[in-house]
Amino acid sequence: MRGRSEILATAARYLMPLLIVFSVFLLLRGHNEIGGGFVGGLVASVAVVLYMIAEGVQAARDLLKIEPRLLIATGLLIALSSAVFAWVVNRPFMTGLWWKYPLPVLGKVGTPLLFDVGVYLAVMGTTLMILFTLAED
Amino acid sequence: MGDYLVLFPLIVPLFFAILSLFAWRAITWQRGLAVVGTLILFSSGIALLDVVIHEGIRTVQIGNWPPPYGISLVVDAFSAFMVVIAGGLAFLIAVFSLGSMDEARLRYGFYPLFFVLLMGVCGAFITGDIFNLYVWFEVMLMASFVLMALGGERAQLEGALKYVILNLLSSALFLSATAVLYSLTGTLNMADLSIRLRTTIAPDLVTTVAVMYLIAFSIKAAVFPLFFWLPASYHTPPVTVTALFSGLLTKVGVYALIRVFTLLFLADVAFTHTLILALGGFTMVTGVLGAAAQYDIRRLLSFHIISQIGYLLMGLGLFTQSALAATLYFMVHVIIAKAVLFLIAELLYRMGGSFDLRHLGGFYRAYPWLALGFLLPALSLAGVPPLSGFFGKLALVQAGLVEGQFVIVGVSLAVSLLTLFSMTKIWNEAFWKPASKELRSLSGSTGQRMALILPIVLMGLITLGLGLGAEPVYALAQQAAAQLLDPGAYVAAVFGGLP
Numbered sequence: 001m002r003g004r005s006e007i008l009a010t011a012a013r014y015l016m017p018l019l020i021v022f023s024v025f026l027l028l029r030g031h032n033e034i035g036g037g038f039v040g041g042l043v044a045s046v047a048v049v050l051y052m053i054a055e056g057v058q059a060a061r062d063l064l065k066i067e068p069r070l071l072i073a074t075g076l077l078i079a080l081s082s083a084v085f086a087w088v089v090n091r092p093f094m095t096g097l098w099w100k101y102p103l104p105v106l107g108k109v110g111t112p113l114l115f116d117v118g119v120y121l122a123v124m125g126t127t128l129m130i131l132f133t134l135a136e137d
Numbered sequence: 138m139g140d141y142l143v144l145f146p147l148i149v150p151l152f153f154a155i156l157s158l159f160a161w162r163a164i165t166w167q168r169g170l171a172v173v174g175t176l177i178l179f180s181s182g183i184a185l186l187d188v189v190i191h192e193g194i195r196t197v198q199i200g201n202w203p204p205p206y207g208i209s210l211v212v213d214a215f216s217a218f219m220v221v222i223a224g225g226l227a228f229l230i231a232v233f234s235l236g237s238m239d240e241a242r243l244r245y246g247f248y249p250l251f252f253v254l255l256m257g258v259c260g261a262f263i264t265g266d267i268f269n270l271y272v273w274f275e276v277m278l279m280a281s282f283v284l285m286a287l288g289g290e291r292a293q294l295e296g297a298l299k300y301v302i303l304n305l306l307s308s309a310l311f312l313s314a315t316a317v318l319y320s321l322t323g324t325l326n327m328a329d330l331s332i333r334l335r336t337t338i339a340p341d342l343v344t345t346v347a348v349m350y351l352i353a354f355s356i357k358a359a360v361f362p363l364f365f366w367l368p369a370s371y372h373t374p375p376v377t378v379t380a381l382f383s384g385l386l387t388k389v390g391v392y393a394l395i396r397v398f399t400l401l402f403l404a405d406v407a408f409t410h411t412l413i414l415a416l417g418g419f420t421m422v423t424g425v426l427g428a429a430a431q432y433d434i435r436r437l438l439s440f441h442i443i444s445q446i447g448y449l450l451m452g453l454g455l456f457t458q459s460a461l462a463a464t465l466y467f468m469v470h471v472i473i474a475k476a477v478l479f480l481i482a483e484l485l486y487r488m489g490g491s492f493d494l495r496h497l498g499g500f501y502r503a504y505p506w507l508a509l510g511f512l513l514p515a516l517s518l519a520g521v522p523p524l525s526g527f528f529g530k531l532a533l534v535q536a537g538l539v540e541g542q543f544v545i546v547g548v549s550l551a552v553s554l555l556t557l558f559s560m561t562k563i564w565n566e567a568f569w570k571p572a573s574k575e576l577r578s579l580s581g582s583t584g585q586r587m588a589l590i591l592p593i594v595l596m597g598l599i600t601l602g603l604g605l606g607a608e609p610v611y612a613l614a615q616q617a618a619a620q621l622l623d624p625g626a627y628v629a630a631v632f633g634g635l636p
Contacts, residue, residue, distance in 0.1 A: 073158035080151060086201075093144050095201040 005054065012054040019047035023120075028106060030116050037116035041123030048124075049131055057135045068132060071125030079118025082111040142188055143197045143212050145181035146220045146259035149174060154252035164240065167248040171231040174252060178259070179224030186217035190616065194630035196265065205326035209631050211265030214617035215465065219262045219392055222469055226384045226476055227255050229592040230377060233480055236581060236588030237377045242288050250287070251381070254280035258385050262392060265631060267318070267401075268325045270393065271311055274357070278304050281386060285374050296373030303366035307356035314349035321346070328631035331400050331624045340404050347402035347409050351394070351416075358390025360450060361419040364443045368427065371442070372435035376486070379435065380479035383442050384472045391449045395464070398453060399621040406456060414454025418545050421447030421552040428559045432494045434482045434567070437559065438475070441518065444552060445471045448533060451545055455536050461618035463532030466611050470525035470603055474514040477596035481511050484589060485567055488576050494563060499572025508568045513597040515564065517604065519557035525603035528611070 023043035030036030052060035086095035098110035153174030160166040189195055189212055197210045212220075231251070238247055257277025264270050282304075286297040319325055321342060322333040337343050352363070359367040367387070371379050394413070402409055424444025431437040449471070452464025482492065484507060489497040501508045517524035530553060537546040579586045603610060620626060 067161075069158060069161055073155050076151070076155045076158075080148070080155065084148070087141065092140070092198055092201045094199050 004056075009054040012050045016047045016051055019043055019050070023047070027116055027120050028113070031112050037119030038123050040116075041120040042127060044120070045124045045127035045131070048128055052131070052135060057132055061132065064128070068125040068129035071121050072129070073125075075118045075121030075123070075125060077118070078121065079115050082114035082118060085111050085114070140195065140197050142181060142185045143195050143210050143263065145185065146178065146224075146263055147256060149178045149181060150252040150256035150259060153177075154249045154256065157246075157249040157252060161246070161249075162244075164243050167243065168235055171234065171248045171251065172228070175224060175228040175231045175255070178255065179221065179228050182217065182221040182224040185212060186214070186221050189214050189217045190613070194620070194627060196630050204631050205324045205329035208269050209265035209326060209328065210263050211328070211627065211631055212263050213620045213627060213630075214613070215392075215395070215621055216262045218465060218613065218617055219388075219468075220259055222472055223255065223258050223262070223385055226381070226472055227251075229595060230381050230384075230476070232588055233380070233483075233592040234377050234588075236585040237483055238375065239288075242375070245287060247284070247287065250280045250284050254284065254381070254385070258389055261389050265327050266325055267315055267327055267330065267397075270396075271308070271315060274308065274311065274389070274393075277386070277389065278308065281382065284378050285370065285382075287378075288375070290373070293373045296370035299366050300370040303356060303363075307353045310349055310356075311353035314346050314353060317342070317346050317349070326631070327396075327400055328628040331628050334401055334404065337404065343402065344405045344408060347398075347405070348412075350397050350402070351409070351412070354390045354394045354397070355416065356390075358387050358394060358446055358449075359420075359443050360390075360416050360446060361423050361443075364420065364423070364446075367443060368436055368439040371439040372433060372492075376435065376479050376483035379439075380476045380483075383438070383479060384476040387442060387446060388449075388468060388472060391446060391468070394450070395453050395461070395621070399461070400624050400627060403624070410454050410456045412454075413450055414542065414545055417447045417450030417454050418548045419447070420444070420450060421548060425552045425555040425559065429555065429562075432566075434485065434492050434494055434497075434563060435479070437494075437563070438478050438482065441478075441556065441559065442475060444556065445475065445518070447552070448530070448549060451533055451549060452536065454545070455533075455540050455542060457536055457540060458615065458618045458622055459532065459539070460536035461621055462611065462614040463529060463536055465614035465617055466532060466607070467526075467529035469610065470517065470529045470600070473596050473599050473603070474518045474526065477514045477593055477600070478511070478518070480589075480593050480596070481507070481514075484579070484593070487579060487589075489567070489572075490574070490577070494566035496573060497567040498570040499568075499576060501568040503572070503576050508564075510593050510597050511564070511568065513600050515560035516557075517600045519560050520553045521557070523604045525600050525607070528604060528607040532611070 023040045026035040026043060027037055027040035048060055048064060051063060083094040086093060086097060089097065096110060096112045098108055102108045153170055157167045157170050160170065194211060194213045198204060199208045199210065254277055257273050257280060260273035260276060261270055264273060282297060282301055285300055286293055321339065322330055324330055324333060334343055356363045371382060398409065421444050424440050424447060428437050428440035428444065431440060448467055449464050452460040485497055486492050491497055513524065517526040520526045520530040533549060534546050579589065
């Protein structure tokens with residue numbers, strides 16, 4: 001990293017929480033409206049990437065604490081478990097199951113949301129893995 | 138239970154890919170996972186085949202969406218058969234990889250990719266939706282792109298580039314054909330397509346789409362005249378990867394051809410299937426002639442992959458029950474025989490220090506058992522009784538004679554002779570001729586050496602067993618072929634008995 005930009009660093013510090021909140025909003029808004037795990041994951045990775053551009057790759061890795069590869073693996077595992085969940089109640093694979101009572105703020109929750117959370121993590125992990133690797137070269 | 142089993146060929150590789158990702162740095166764990174995972178895949182394949190044989194075609198509607206709106210997974214005897222072969226081959230290659238793959242490639246994710254590749258292959262075998270088939274092709278190709286380039290040697294990157302470009306072209310064609318098909322019929326479910334294409338208003342357009350699919354899948358299956366990417370790329374990655382690719386990737390292309398040309402495009406059989414027959418003939422001849430000029434054992438075997446694909450097409454082109462059964466039987470034979478020849482090439486390289494036949498020699502004197510291990514699959518590939526290749530070719534030739542297709546029968550027999558010539562060349566050069574330099578014995582621990590030898594022994598025994606016990610396998614192939622020729626049963630299974 002050549003010369004650290006104070007303006008960018010300050011901006012990144014304020015933008016990051018906003019982006020992450022927005023990504024979670026997109027994630028929860030998914031299924032029927034515009035949004036979902038894929039877009040949410042992209043926006044979340046943008047937050048980390050912004051920090052990476054401002055502070056350097058190593059700082060971003062330290063901030064993330066968890067290896068992007070593990071994010072991918074965890075995301076896939078969550079998505080897979082949401083799909084297998086339908087077997088527990090004797091329905092075909094990947095049948096969407098919803099909990100009857102909507103939660104405050106979150107709204108209705110069910111296996112499609114779980115699936116989206118998996119996608120969110122997997123997309124975030126993939127994007128960051130690619131960008132970290134490119135930035136380190 | 139059957140419905141759970143249908144999903145196993147997808148879930149098992151995915152689950153083990155995830156586990157291998159978690160065990161990224163623990164190479165020993167990944168090795169164990171590879172062997173266990175492929176063994177589970179193989180056993181679940183066998184269980185699935187058993188269910189399908191006894192209870193008929195199994196289907197699952199993903200997400201409980203009724204057909205034709207949702208994605209159907211459909212397993213008939215042909216699909217289950219292919220899953221079993223893929224699982225079996227994957228297991229043997231996983232064992233071989235314990236001894237053959239270098240640490241660097243393992244550290245960069247060989248095993249997770251291996252499982253993703255298997256997931257794509259199995260997904261292509263069990264899906265009942267043509268767009269979903271495209272998706273599984275992409276999954277498989279993504280994994281294979283990386284596997285081919287993994288290691289980053291100069292030759293590898295060059296090979297991978299050719300492989301990627303040709304396969305992307307094929308994918309684009311596949312996708313365009315699917316788009317045209319969708320605009321014609323308004324459906325992507327293969328069972329639904331099968332009904333609608335029977336009563337189509339635009340038969341000429343359907344034939345055009347059929348040829349588009351033929352070209353797209355022919356590129357993947359390395360059929361004449363679109364095969365040139367295969368010998369340009371298959372010899373570049375480690376032999377373990379090549380053996381896996383030779384066993385699975387081109388065969389998925391053939392599987393897709395057989396599936397769409399027995400279920401969907403039956404409007405103009407006289408044209409399409411005759412075209413396939415002709416392509417099969419040309420593929421056999423060009424493959425075997427290409428092989429004659431080669432001295433790099435991997436390139437030589439790569440050309441033979443192409444030549445054998447021709448035989449698989451021959452059965453589809455003849456389009457009778459016994460011809461299709463012969464193709465299925467031939468499929469098992471060629472996947473095993475081809476893979477084991479590649480594995481032997483790796484041993485020759487390790488002990489003789491080269492893949493070039495001119496620099497090898499003296500193996501018969503030094504390692505007579507290895508020579509025997511080579512002779513079994515080599516003679517089988519050439520079609521010498523009582524090995525598996527003989528019965529496969531016999532069945533194909535009989536089916537051809539019954540149909541009165543004497544030209545293709547003649548071609549297939551001549552190509553057999555040339556295959557024998559090619560195999561004799563390897564035998565003369567690598568085994569018979571005196572060694573030009575000292576042969577090294579296999580390095581590594583006893584366990585590693587066993588991992589290298591055991592799959593070769595097992596595959597040799599399978600080749601022998603398939604020949605001596607051809608009857609049960611052939612009966613199974615007959616049953617699968619009968620199902621393939623009855624699209625009505627497939628449709629009924631998907632729509633639950635409704636028309």
